[in-house]
Amino acid sequence: MNGVPIDAIPSEGRERPSRPLIPENPTADRTGRLVYDEGGARSARPEECECASSNTDPSIDRPCSLEALDGSWYLRLSPVGEASSDATTTHGAMRVESRTDDRVRISGDVYVEAPACEDGRASNTRPDDSLTIGDNWYPQFENSKYSWYFRSLGASYREGLVRCDVRQYVWDPDAEDFGEERSDGSVEFECSAEPVTRSWLPQPTLRLTGTATVGGTEFDLTAYKTAPYYRGCLLEVDVMEERAWVESADRNTRQPLRFRDVYSDTGIEFAVTVDETSVPKERDLTLTEIRELLGSHHSTVPPESNKWRLWLLVGSEMKRYSTLGIMFDDTEPYREGVALFFDPELPDDRRIRESARGKKLGETPLAFLRTAVHEIGHGFNLYHPKADEHEVPVGKTIMNQTSDVIGAASAANPFPDVASFAFHDHNRTSLVHSPDPQVKPRWKRFGYGHGDVGSGPAPPSDLTYDRDAPESEELVLDLNLPETVFPGELVIVDVTVENPTDEPRDVTSALNITEDYLSLHVRSPDRTRTTPRNVVRFCTDRQTTSLSPGERLTGRVQLLYTNQGFTFDRPGPYTLWAELDLGDRTLRSASTDVLTHSPLSEDHLDLSTLGLNEGVGRSIAVGDLGVDAGAEDRLRSLAEDFTTTDLGTAASVVLSNAYSRDVRDVRRGRVLRDSDRDTASYFLELAVQDRSAFETMRVATAVTPPGETDAPVLDKLIDRFDALDRYDAAEVEDARDVLTDFRTRRDTETDDA
Structure with a gap:
């Protein structure tokens, strides 16, 4: 240490x-x-x-x-x-x-x-x-x-x-x-x-x-x-080899801008300890490896301490994915640490300062510092403005995603210079005055106290705002999901954006609930409204694609388990709708009704019991098993006994993907669980045993680890479809189309942020 x-x-x-x-x-x-x-x-x-x-x-x-x-x-x-x-x-x-x-x-x-x-x-x-x-x-x-x-x-x-x-x-x-x-x-x-x-x-x-x-x-x-400040917090920083923690950055003023000063100006005093600067280097990190790195080295404070504290890991990057930062929210203690990535490159764009174009995030201290302040804000339970139901304006303040700050930049006032190193008043007031369970790291889930998440005090009326983002009338957003479900059943929502116009249209391609460009809203039987999001928080560059006239793009979202827990966990009528952030416009779908009923057979009851297990839910949500032996046993039962169901197929996909590679403890240089080619192949076969190629790939893309568009299981499935005589060319092409949609992240946004 x-x-x-x-x-x-x-x-x-x-x-x-x-x-x-x-x-x-x-x-x-x-x-x-x-x-x-x-x-x-x-x-x-x-x-x-x-x-x-x-x-x-x-x-x-x-x-x-x-x-x-x-x-x-x-x-x-x-x-x-x-x-x-x-x-x-x-x-x-x-x-x-x-x-x-x-x-x-x-x-x-x-x-x-x-x-x-x-x-x-x-x-x-x-x-x-x-x-x-x-x-x-x-x-x-x-x-x-x-x-x-x-x-x-x-x-x-x-x-x-x-x-x-x-x-x-x-x-x-x-x-x-x-x-x-x-x-x-x-x-x-x-x-x-x-x-x-x-x-x-x-x-x-x-x-x-x-x-x-x-x-x-x-x-x-x-x-x-x-x-003379309102709240205090410890921060431990661990840094990967050949990367660096940026405590301060020059902003062409007499005094450098420091991480602690940004928070103390808001009223939060930080004590920062850079504890470890030799975390073994690894170019590409998986979700499981990042979680293990965050959870394996908390040295400054005893685990039983009640002190407010957070951990920040400065790592390399997510596996070939433009992720700037990440926070896990799937197990207790919630909101205890975030990862900040050094290696992602800033766009080569006229709105980026010339000296920063194409440079790694960590090589541009001002941009890196802004991202660090932003990620720690998530540890204090702060939302991205575009996802905040209090209608916080999208712009240049700290909790805006980098793509939105770039959207406010120009050649004359480029990023990162354009960024405001201040919190919007709504965020600042939450940091200072919201109750401890809402703000204190390691207590309640991310999102607690926002809107209908928990029954915490709603903010005073002066802390809600009108967001001036007109609705798009050119594109169409549709949801497709079952009309009836039972608790514990894997529900996959097809989210489709279509261009019915005669001209090409640029759209946000991140049709998922991990990056905050797509919001799904659920009204439960007691009329409570929630906005489920993935249990992993991603901060990414906005990715767009151009839809030709008549073209559509579809994403698949699993709603078994999210940051709200199990979505359809009780009988009764539910209503769902979606909103997609297009940068300067919002696209909203029509509402869709879903009726949840009790299991109607012994098989459904068994499936419901397994599906409502938290270990299973978390594994499906993160698309990986990790080292949870209890969840592995239940996933194995689902994969072997429920091959005709979406949840059984999802369990097979998760297990096959998990056994396709080692689970590594990067810090200690050891393998926590060996890859096993035979076991991975066994579950791959179960995934395709009783399903069409389209059905299997639809489930696989819905439960693949967030951010891992190149997860090993996806191409292996395509290879298996090609090798099996029972799939004709048209069926396999349908599966390829699903995978193409899933991997459509073609262009880092330039003009519509």
């Missing part, structure tokens, strides 16, 4: 933070009352906000300024009148966003646990697993102790006194989600500009006191400022 845990380094041995905990002049001017709305914006008409009606006057000699209040606070709540011997420790993290007097917004996450002292009294110490970065620290807690979240609905400030209306959202620990219980309340506190010292605090800080009434309970409130 080359690195040292960053929070074990003495503060004097590290660079001091650019923002002081206590501003140079923390005392407020003697001003009148300032009033803020639900979105934190300063209101011109105080009477519009209930919190402005407070008659409480400040009672402190040196009131704390709004600038001094801005940052992270360790919050302690004590129910009024509760005996100390019966007390629990009710504490958490509170974030006050008030860097200027134009915006005040407050949020917090509260955890409840047994008292730290045997006599029942709450101890005056920092939480055990707090994250320390220099002299700043961040209260961080065990997920299982999570109790509730609150955010301000409006606030007022006058000479160190803050009063705000809040909404409480109560966490259901059994459901691991926010339940229906929520209530409105209020928080009132005042803060002196006089620093306080405590033996358990690393430096003098500010203290505020007051009361909170939440959920019908009145609390005495005490809080200590812990940092």
Whole structure:
């Protein structure tokens, strides 16, 4: 191990933070009352906000300024009148966003646990697993102790006194989600500009006191400022040989642009450890190898720690695929690490800075740094704007895909110079104020808290936007899938884009749910709407193809298992529709209804039981077995006993592909599972045993590992079709057409991004 845990380094041995905990002049001017709305914006008409009606006057000699209040606070709540011997420790993290007097917004996450002292009294110490970065620290807690979240609905400030209306959202620990219980309340506190010292605090800080009434309970409130930022996180970086981690990049300014500065400008403080710089080089990486690399070396923090942390691997590239970054979201802990690829080349395009055209991403520090910041944003549960149901505008901000930023560039203002190194306000507010389960890496699945994914708090109305992307009236988008299915059945959706015009039309060729150009929307029997995506997140260049008049392109999408879990997991009516992002236009399909019913036979019941196994679902979703022995046994049963079904064929394809090559641990230079030609051939034969060439290839392209258009099993299937007498030339040509559609990624986009 080359690195040292960053929070074990003495503060004097590290660079001091650019923002002081206590501003140079923390005392407020003697001003009148300032009033803020639900979105934190300063209101011109105080009477519009209930919190402005407070008659409480400040009672402190040196009131704390709004600038001094801005940052992270360790919050302690004590129910009024509760005996100390019966007390629990009710504490958490509170974030006050008030860097200027134009915006005040407050949020917090509260955890409840047994008292730290045997006599029942709450101890005056920092939480055990707090994250320390220099002299700043961040209260961080065990997920299982999570109790509730609150955010301000409006606030007022006058000479160190803050009063705000809040909404409480109560966490259901059994459901691991926010339940229906929520209530409105209020928080009132005042803060002196006089620093306080405590033996358990690393430096003098500010203290505020007051009361909170939440959920019908009145609390005495005490809080200590812990940092001038809102949240803190550790980042471990591991780097492959002959590649490099780009911590900073020149942007023709006096100071280089640094990774940590981009996040600290948003309010997130990072401690970065470059731990390993000699991961054995490997030119092409498979999904399984990338996942193994991410999961096999977490050295800076013990696995049981509650500290916020992420891992980033700087690798070579995905197997012959223009992928800039990737995140896995198929097993717990979710969102724990991302891979960033050094070797993909930037387009040779007039909108790319001349010195960067055709260069590797890692050889263009500014582009590489932007991608690193973007990929870590996914670890914090941030979406690409085009996929965000809150209608975040597509443009130049950090969470836009590279192709969309290039689309905003020109020869006069080329990429990467055109890129904004700032988060859109929706993303920034989510980073700062969304509840811990939504933002904290390694907790909830990617997408939790967005729209109808989970029942978490919806964002305030000021954080939804109108996206100005007109619908295309020239092309047609169609969905084809079964009218009836049963839980556990493999459902494959044919997504077809057709050009019915008399002129060629360029279209996005990524007809999958891995890259965020295609969105499938599902309305379930209880009317909940979800947008299922692959359990692997890809960030790619936009790939386009030109459709001649009357030509069509079809992609196949499996909906057995996605980042939402099993799609059709209960009986009842479902409705599906799709939207395809074309760059400057959106193409939407008509809605299609699907009825899910209970299994109607013993065979269907057996198939349903196997299909609803999570190991099987994950294997189908990633198109590979990995080293999951339990899933292998079930896939083998499906392949051998259900050869006439799509799920049985899918299991055969996954197993044949898995045994076509070694599963390698690249870091340790060893093979985790040997390839086996005989076993691969055995399952290949099962895949074609009772199916037409078209049916087999349709399933194979739907379950091939995302990004691996050249997966070994695909060409082997074509060879097998050619060798078998029972397939005529027309049948084999149908299968070739399916494979051609699947591999249609002809041109990196130039004009329509």
